Amino acid sequence: MDTNLIILTLASILADSSPLVFAVIGETLSEKAGVTNLSLDGTILLSAMVGFAVAFTTDNLYLAFFAAMCVGAIIAAIVAFSSIVLKLDQIAVGFVLTLLCGDLSTFFGNPYVRKPGPQVSHFAIPGLAEIPVIGKIFFDQNVVVYLSVLAIVLAWWWIYKTQPGLKLQGIGERPAAAFARGTNVNRQRFIYTLIGGALVGFGGAAYSLFVKLGWSYHHTYGIGWIALAIVIFGGWHPIRAALGAYIFGGLQSVSGLAQSIPAFANVPTQVFQTAPFALMIVALLLVSNEQIDRFFSGSPVSRKIWNSLRGTPPGALGSVFEQE
């Protein structure tokens, strides 16, 4: 394989994974705050549909992404309201929303199926794009890709390097302690869930306006569930989660190559489509299995490496906080 092809492959992995990166970062933020937004698969579908529909009718991509973000935020608001204010089961509400939003996307998306529409245009950053290798991979893309990388860095910086980020960790880990320190836990949770939802919505629009152009029935094919699994795989850490998204993107392009191998010629594409989900189980098994855990904890060095690879969920994830 010549270098040029490798560079092109890496660039396409970075580009094709960008919607997933937005979804993963968004969900990481809301889970860090202690709220599981299980509706991700439905949110991505509906925001992808709305994003495309708005772009199709108005020809305005800014409006399209904004509308998709609003969709994501509204769905997240329902999750936040029902779990924080009404103290309902987050899983139940999230699951119902997953199905409902999926059906809404099919119902309202019907007129837009397989219509050609506008797309995010390519934008090489002048100067930087000319840097050998790196320029081609990182700076010869479009704005959505640049933003996805920016989102990873910003999320990491915000969570681990700023005062409000420390509070965010507090409300997810020990809400009572955070409250005693003067944080309005439930309001903060609400805000982060909304921001997280908006990011997921942005990712949805990135699908229909860039990575997988247009709209069709169940257009994003279960990617929301993959995103939820990647958040766990990434140990609730934005950079590791994003890395998970890129690994996933890389494996997908490998499986794309595998399909062209003659030995797999008889295996239908639809079967290949289900491969990521088997992979998802294996990946989760890897990070949560007790035996593997014990195996790596054998020596101090491997334990250190292993612990830096996996993470633990925020202590208060999914729980209700009664603030008095």
Add this chain to the structure above:
Amino acid sequence: MTEQTTKNNSRVLNDFIWAIAPVVIGLILTTLALIAVGADPAKAYATMWNGAFGNTEKLSGVLDAWVALVLCSVGLLITFTAGLWNIGIEGQIVMGAIFASWVARSVNLPAEMLIPILLIAGMIGGALWALLAGALKVYGRVHEIFGGLGLNFVAMGIALYLIIGPWKREGIASTSGTEPFPLPANLINFPGLSVGPIEIVIAFVALALVYFALRGTLWGLKLKAIGKNTRSAFWLGIPTSRYMLGAFALCGAFAGIAGAEQAVGVWARLIPSISGGYGYLSILVVLLSNFHALAVPFVAFFFAALAKGSVSLPLDLQIDSALGGVLQGIIVLLVVLAQGVRAKVR
């Protein structure tokens, strides 16, 4: 009228309003959705009604969906009691259908022997697939939502592979399904219909069994203890892992029967979308029933009618058939939210 009865009356009225308001609001929102896409709501609802109850064939379609929904819902009652989210039920239906198809394709026996074998094959298929999700949960610490969901896609992949590969129709490989099974016509169905007495009886028996097992047995009580607090149940001496695996297997077995019923009774072949989405839908049925077994058959009938009724929408009115799912989802969401609001107001 004494003060007590007035109070009771107003409470019954209150309960009624809280139960009916979400449904009414759901209908209003769905009507608005129809208006938004430029459809005539009255026509759409009439089409749905006719699609569900227009003639005997259509009613039998609703009933075959009802059988599948009831079987899956009672299975889910078991796993929900144990505090488990068996989202993998969709794949368990598929596996049941695959196992039953395998028997239907290869075994040649008189009907009275074939029927139990088909159903048992379905049960085994569903139970094994559920046990896989259970093992991932219990031994691998993979949350059952992700294990189950992943296995759903894998099961669908296997079904697709069989349909296009080893079980493909003579000459053509198409995703429309396998060759029809070499089974006697109307093996378990009323002549010419897609549902039969055996299936309806099985659904009721399953419902009764699960209702009494969960309410009136020590097993049910222990399962409930696990659902409420797994750790304290464990310290009280309940083998929690075994009970959880058992709950998975039972739920999978019920889903497997539903899959066998779909493959053998409804389609008479294996098709890619053999589960019909009934697994996910039955999760909504159980949520709307508020985990009460006795409410399940009614809610399941309502949902089966919506699901089947909306199928004729695209043909007659060019409205997407997802409308049924939209209405189901909105109602369940509003009912769940209403429960929360009511608890808050009280």
